[in-house]
Amino acid sequence: MNATATNSADNYSISELAQEFGITTRTIRFYEDKGLISPERRGQTRVYSPEDRVRLKLILRGKRLGFSLDESREIIDMYDPAHGNVEQLNRLLERIESKREQLRQQQRDIEKMLAQLDDATARTQAALKEHRN
Amino acid sequence: MNATATNSADNYSISELAQEFGITTRTIRFYEDKGLISPERRGQTRVYSPEDRVRLKLILRGKRLGFSLDESREIIDMYDPAHGNVEQLNRLLERIESKREQLRQQQRDIEKMLAQLDDATARTQAALKEHRN
DNA sequence: GTTGACGTTTACGTTAACGTAAACTTCAAT
DNA sequence: ATTGAAGTTTACGTTAACGTAAACGTCAAC
Structure with a gap:
């Protein structure tokens, strides 16, 4: 056991992350x-x-939302506006707003689907009460 | 033009829906x-x-949320608890609740991602102000 | 009577996101 | 020295969700 271990403390192996x-x-x-x-x-x-671990987390979050890996990459890269020139930055702002809009659409979709599930629950419970005869 | 037209009024062709x-x-x-x-x-x-049109709508809503066609079919079928026996109805209730949980997870994911996009916007605008020197 | 516009079936092609397997290295432990 | 656990590369296989194309039927319009 050395004081300066080989592994820089807060690093992960591939199987740990997996x-x-x-x-x-x-x-x-x-x-x-x-x-x-x-x-x-x-x-x-x-x-x-x-940082790698965080990126992985973001990828998986994207997956849960149905994003492709390309889309997730895009979103992750949005967080780092190192992409110099003004025109590119403006296009970046547009792409960000576009993603925001997509997410808001998903929010609406979820709301509707949750309402639908409430309906389904009610109907199923009604069918169960029917069965108690 | 007959009074009793061949098409029962509120029906759709495949290309109309498409x-x-x-x-x-x-x-x-x-x-x-x-x-x-x-x-x-x-x-x-x-x-x-x-009704076919509604089903199609539900499928596409599922798609926007990243659901597979099998998942969408499951969700759609949940709305119709014609599946007789008690045990099946109870399992249906569980599957519904499970889906609800998944949707709530997606809601949390969306919230975090929206916050991330807010950050990205702020950073990009900061980078733009930098450019005005 | 042929030309479109729209419909159909059948079938092979394509892309994304991995799974699966083979063949190999490294390293700590027995 | 060998075993075993974890790592690596390379490569072929698989599934979902369509795209694309061929080959054909139907019917109103010119």
């Missing part, structure tokens, strides 16, 4: 292949930083 | 193939009722 998020290592490597994560390497081995 | 919802006829036929819609036939030709 287990934490309930996915396979294959999936994580696939995301790297698609350019969504870029972990460091200790020799051959991948070493994931807390 | 245009209304911005999808292709191929897509609609595909949904039928997967058992999501079952339009009537006037000879060979498909004739869609208002």
Whole structure:
């Protein structure tokens, strides 16, 4: 046990992340292949930083919302406006607003679907009461 | 022009629905193939009722939320508790509640992502102000 | 009577997002 | 020295959700 350990403390192995998020290592490597994560390497081995972990979290959040990996990448990249020139920044603002609109549409869709499920519950319970005869 | 027209008034052709919802006829036929819609036939030709149209609407709503066609079919079928026996009805109630939970998770995901987009907007606008020097 | 516009079936092609398997390395432990 | 757990690359396989194209029927319009 050295004072300056080889692992910089708050790093993760690929299997640690896989287990934490309930996915396979294959999936994580696939995301790297698609350019969504870029972990460091200790020799051959991948070493994931807390930032990498956050990116993974964002990808999975996107997945739960039905986003493609390309869409998730886009959204993640929006958080970093290092993309210099003014025109690009303005287009970025538009794309952000567009995504916001899409999310608001999803909110409306969820509301309607939840109402539909309330209906379904009521109908099913009614059918159950029917059965008590 | 006969008084009792061949088309029962409020029915739709496949291309009408396709245009209304911005999808292709191929897509609609595909949904039928997967058992999501079952339009009537006037000879060979498909004739869609208002109920068919509603089902289509629900499918597309599911799509916007990232649901697979199988999931959408499940949700749609939840609305009709014709599935007799008590045990099945109880399992149905569980599946409904499960879906509700999933939708609530999506709501949380959307909230976080919207907050993230607010951040992104602020950062981008800051980057733009930087550019005015 | 042929030309469109619209419909049909059948079938092969395509893309995304991984799964699965093979073949290999590294390293700590027995 | 070998085993076992975890890592790696390479590559072929799979499923969902359509796209695309071919080949054909139908019917009102010119």
